[in-house]
Amino acid sequence: MYSGVLARYSEFLPVTPATPRITLGEGDTPLVRSPRLEKELGCGELYFKLEGCNPTGSFKDRGMVVAVAKAVEAASAAIICASTGNTSASAACYGAICGLSTIVIVPRGNIALGKLAQAIVYGAKILAIDGNFDQALEMVRTLVEKHPVTLVNSINPHRIEGQKTAAFEIVDSLGEAPDFLFIPVGNAGNITAYWKGFVEYYAAGKSSQKPRMMGFEAEGAAPIVRGERVPNPETVATAIRIGNPASWKGAVAARDESGGVIDSVTDDQILEAYRLMASKGGVFGEPASAASLAGLLKWSGKLDLSGKRVVCVVTGSGLKDPDTAMRGSPSLVELPAEVSDVERALGWGT
Numbered sequence: 001m002y003s004g005v006l007a008r009y010s011e012f013l014p015v016t017p018a019t020p021r022i023t024l025g026e027g028d029t030p031l032v033r034s035p036r037l038e039k040e041l042g043c044g045e046l047y048f049k050l051e052g053c054n055p056t057g058s059f060k061d062r063g064m065v066v067a068v069a070k071a072v073e074a075a076s077a078a079i080i081c082a083s084t085g086n087t088s089a090s091a092a093c094y095g096a097i098c099g100l101s102t103i104v105i106v107p108r109g110n111i112a113l114g115k116l117a118q119a120i121v122y123g124a125k126i127l128a129i130d131g132n133f134d135q136a137l138e139m140v141r142t143l144v145e146k147h148p149v150t151l152v153n154s155i156n157p158h159r160i161e162g163q164k165t166a167a168f169e170i171v172d173s174l175g176e177a178p179d180f181l182f183i184p185v186g187n188a189g190n191i192t193a194y195w196k197g198f199v200e201y202y203a204a205g206k207s208s209q210k211p212r213m214m215g216f217e218a219e220g221a222a223p224i225v226r227g228e229r230v231p232n233p234e235t236v237a238t239a240i241r242i243g244n245p246a247s248w249k250g251a252v253a254a255r256d257e258s259g260g261v262i263d264s265v266t267d268d269q270i271l272e273a274y275r276l277m278a279s280k281g282g283v284f285g286e287p288a289s290a291a292s293l294a295g296l297l298k299w300s301g302k303l304d305l306s307g308k309r310v311v312c313v314v315t316g317s318g319l320k321d322p323d324t325a326m327r328g329s330p331s332l333v334e335l336p337a338e339v340s341d342v343e344r345a346l347g348w349g350t
């Protein structure tokens with residue numbers, strides 16, 4: 001039976017005999033090939049890493065299981081995070097199974113419905129502030145200085161440690177590191193974690209190369225691309241609506257050490273990729289997750305991808321954000337429960 005990332009990758013993680021091996025089956029997510037899209041894009045091989053298949057529907061569970069296990073090991077009674085949604089769902093979930101009190105601070109009105117629903121049902125204390133993620137994170141940093149509560153945002157290094165296991169899995173699946181890794185960038189913890197994972201696995205002799213790291217911010221929330229903080233970030237991809245990423249330096253190091261790129265994609269490009277990923281790839285990711293494929297679409301003409309292996313990280317499930325899915329969709333055809341009416345509606349007139 002699969003027993004989670006703490007057990008599978010313990011030799012690469014900060015676990016001691018005193019660390020509880022908690023798990024909800026996080027990690028071990030599918031790496032699926034997309035023959036239809038790889039042909040259109042001219043890649044040798046194109047894969048999606050389906051992080052929406054984690055227990056709470058996003059990659060955050062890999063890091064949260066480690067951060068919460070270490071909090072329990074340190075006899076902490078409470079955890080706290082700022083979040084655009086997925087971190088709060090994951091913290092609430094892992095806090096719940098360990099009996100910790102969980103406090104989440106989210107930007108009011110800018111968190112996808114499904115994520116809020118998760119935090120509610122897992123039983124977190126939810127505070128929705130009149131402010132954005134960056135302000136919420138500043139607040140959390142201040143609160144943990146004054147109160148006995150463990151911070152579980154990715155400035156907690158245990159989060160990065162857990163999240164690097166996704167890079168291990170990709171190498172374990174392919175038998176080698178890919179040539180390119182396309183990944184969304186928000187607070188920049190994940191790109192930092194993946195790079196750490198690829199570097200460590202390479203050093204351990206598990207791969208003979210490392211990928212070029214291709215990170216993508218949303219254009220209205222692109223501090224790393226602009227080289228300065230964005231005070232009022234805006235994007236349809238609320239998960240990455242972040243103007244002052246905590247792991248800014250880690251993202252820049254990943255880019256520079258790997259010979260990669262950090263670029264931005266517009267909301268229109270994100271939404272186009274979001275639909276394409278589902279309609280031709282069969283993968284329903286959330287809008288922020290589609291920044292990976294949007295970046296690949298933007299760069300495919302500038303890179304020679306023939307014969308190359310490309311992985312797009314799909315960081316979270318599309319089910320978390322039904323509002324974006326429904327926006328601009330044609331209204332449903334409503335009709336009586338009669339075969340003749342259905343035939344007429346389909347234009348199969350008799």
Ligand code: AN7
Pocket residue numbers: 058082083084085086087088154184185186187188189190191239240286288289315316
């Ligand atoms: C689906 O939940 O920051 O660059 O508070 O939910 O590591 O921040 C979420 C980020 C990409 C960006 N895709 O990852 C939060 C939060 C999805 C996300 C990102 C997030 P980072």
